[in-house]
Amino acid sequence: xxxxxxxxxxxxxxxxxxxxxxxxxxxxxxxxxxxxxxxxxxxxxxxxxxxxxxxxxxxxxxxxxxxxxxxxxxxxxxx
Amino acid sequence: xxxxxxxxxxxxxxxxxxxxxxxxxxxxxxxxxxxxxxxxxxxxxxxxxxxxxxxxxxxxxxxxxxxxxxxxxxxxxxxxxxxxxxxxxxxxxxxxxxxxxxxxxxxxxxxxxxxxxxxxxxxxxxxxxxxxxxxxxxxxxxxxxxxxxxxxxxxxxxxxxxxxxxxxxxxxxxxxxxxxxxxxxxxxxxxxxxxxxxxxxxxxxxxxxxxxxxxxxxxxxxxxxxx
Amino acid sequence: xxxxxxxxxxxxxxxxxxxxxxxxxxxxxxxxxxxxxxxxxxxxxxxxxxxxxxxxxxxxxxxxxxxxxxxxxxxxxxxxxxxxxxxxxxxxxxxxxxxxxxxxxxxxxxxxxxxxxxxxxxxxxxxxxxxxxxxxxxxxxxxxxxxxxxxxxxxxxxxxxxxxxxxxxxxxxxxxxxxxxxxxxxxxxxxxxxxxxxxxxxxxxxxxxxxxxxxxxxxxxxx
Numbered sequence: 001x002x003x004x005x006x007x008x009x010x011x012x013x014x015x016x017x018x019x020x021x022x023x024x025x026x027x028x029x030x031x032x033x034x035x036x037x038x039x040x041x042x043x044x045x046x047x048x049x050x051x052x053x054x055x056x057x058x059x060x061x062x063x064x065x066x067x068x069x070x071x072x073x074x075x076x077x078x079x
Numbered sequence: 080x081x082x083x084x085x086x087x088x089x090x091x092x093x094x095x096x097x098x099x100x101x102x103x104x105x106x107x108x109x110x111x112x113x114x115x116x117x118x119x120x121x122x123x124x125x126x127x128x129x130x131x132x133x134x135x136x137x138x139x140x141x142x143x144x145x146x147x148x149x150x151x152x153x154x155x156x157x158x159x160x161x162x163x164x165x166x167x168x169x170x171x172x173x174x175x176x177x178x179x180x181x182x183x184x185x186x187x188x189x190x191x192x193x194x195x196x197x198x199x200x201x202x203x204x205x206x207x208x209x210x211x212x213x214x215x216x217x218x219x220x221x222x223x224x225x226x227x228x229x230x231x232x233x234x235x236x237x238x239x240x241x242x243x244x245x246x247x248x249x250x251x252x253x254x255x256x257x258x259x260x261x262x263x264x265x266x267x268x269x270x271x272x273x274x275x276x277x278x279x280x281x282x283x284x285x286x287x288x289x290x291x292x293x294x295x296x297x298x299x300x301x302x303x304x305x306x
Numbered sequence: 307x308x309x310x311x312x313x314x315x316x317x318x319x320x321x322x323x324x325x326x327x328x329x330x331x332x333x334x335x336x337x338x339x340x341x342x343x344x345x346x347x348x349x350x351x352x353x354x355x356x357x358x359x360x361x362x363x364x365x366x367x368x369x370x371x372x373x374x375x376x377x378x379x380x381x382x383x384x385x386x387x388x389x390x391x392x393x394x395x396x397x398x399x400x401x402x403x404x405x406x407x408x409x410x411x412x413x414x415x416x417x418x419x420x421x422x423x424x425x426x427x428x429x430x431x432x433x434x435x436x437x438x439x440x441x442x443x444x445x446x447x448x449x450x451x452x453x454x455x456x457x458x459x460x461x462x463x464x465x466x467x468x469x470x471x472x473x474x475x476x477x478x479x480x481x482x483x484x485x486x487x488x489x490x491x492x493x494x495x496x497x498x499x500x501x502x503x504x505x506x507x508x509x510x511x512x513x514x515x516x517x518x519x520x521x522x523x524x525x526x527x528x529x
Binding site: 002004005007010011012014018029037040043044 | 102118120121125167181291295301
């Protein structure tokens with residue numbers, strides 16, 4: 001390759017590298033978001049496990065997950 | 080929501096197709112420029128990226144204007160994301176421009192190249208935009224301040240361009256110009272393909288980043304509601 | 307209320323607010339003496355930055371360049387203090403609640419900043435003429451025009467940075483990129499062969515940014 005060819009290729013590679021860097025940063029961000037969602041999901045059913053769930057929390061969950069899921073999840077702490 | 084998602088995928092596919100096609104054509108099909116030789120081919124990435132950056136800044140300012148106009152806070156995230164995209168593409172303009180300066184004139188930086196100088200000023204300006212966002216507590220006031228600042232930015236672009244042109248009168252005469260002979264039809268065609276490709280890429284990244292930022296915000300709200 | 311009465315009301319609001327700033331400065335004497343000392347001090351520092359063996363023409367360009375940079379930094383110094391009283395005494399909330407147009411607050415503050423800058427230049431330009439190069443009419447006109455643009459944009463950004471956590475740190479970062487065209491226009495008007503286009507450029511800058519700042523200020527100060 002001539003010098004000019006090297007530089008032109010380098011310019012296109014820089015373009016690719018920046019896009020890939022964005023992708024890497026976004027992968028990390030997605031992982032963090034996933035982690036946060038998991039934490040929130042773990043925290044959400046907590047009131048039912050000690051069976052003192054306030055009515056407000058229950059109703060919020062019902063609208064979220066539906067009543068049948070609710071009944072499936074309820075026996076979990078017994079196991 | 081589904082329409083927006085599918086729009087993002089359409090942009091991503093378009094970006095892939097157009098960019099691959101334009102890069103292949105730029106390397107193997109387009110005739111070599113008689114004046115500058117092979118190095119002129121950087122043009123097919125440098126200029127489309129610059130145009131895309133301008134479009135992103137303008138889009139951010141448009142969303143900022145909508146925010147100030149309607150007070151709807153969803154425009155804040157949209158404006159922020161657009162400016163962020165603009166800065167990413169602006170950095171690319173600086174990088175590819177530096178490489179072009181190196182091939183053409185043997186230096187990594189030339190103050191004689193107007194577009195590079197303009198992007199340096201814009202880079203400084205929009206870095207200050209991020210500083211501003213970081214140092215003001217999130218809320219409607221932060222949104223409005225950022226919106227006002229990004230409106231300043233879109234006015235600064237033509238004003239700075241004029242200033243850079245004028246400054247050449249007393250700093251030093253222009254030695255280097257890239258206003259070579261007229262572009263051949265095939266060159267213009269590849270240039271258009273590349274421009275559409277980078278624009279679609281920016282739009283796709285914008286959609287992904289916007290939904291990421293929305294998700295982030297939503298999660299923060301949920302967290303607050305749960306604690 | 308008729309149109310002219312409304313305009314008269316607006317003007318009197320602006321006058322009252324501007325007088326408040328002038329009075330505050332007269333009593334505390336915080337900002338203007340600092341600006342004067344700073345601008346003269348930076349001119350002295352610049353003497354040591356310029357090599358002695360430059361050609362006359364180059365020295366002229368360099369000297370005027372330094373003068374404009376000194377003025378820009380002095381303006382930043384003054385602007386960082388522009389909203390300190392309002393912030394510390396929580397006055398800005400009261401001003402925003404006051405039954406006047408918010409842009410009147412901007413206009414009054416801009417006028418006060420212009421007055422401070424004029425005082426600083428009253429010292430800086432003679433000092434520059436004494437130390438470096440003679441000053442001519444076009445430079446003075448350029449300074450008058452640059453004051454308007456700097457004060458207009460600077461007041462909005464000073465209000466922004468006063469509301470931020472980093473306070474004074476933010477203002478120079480926000481203002482410097484926006485001030486580059488002013489410096490270009492100013493230096494060009496001082497040293498170029500045809501100063502008219504540079505003065506016209508400064509007028510354009512002032513007009514564009516004054517309109518934006520005037521209409522945008524409200525969004526920056528309201529909670």
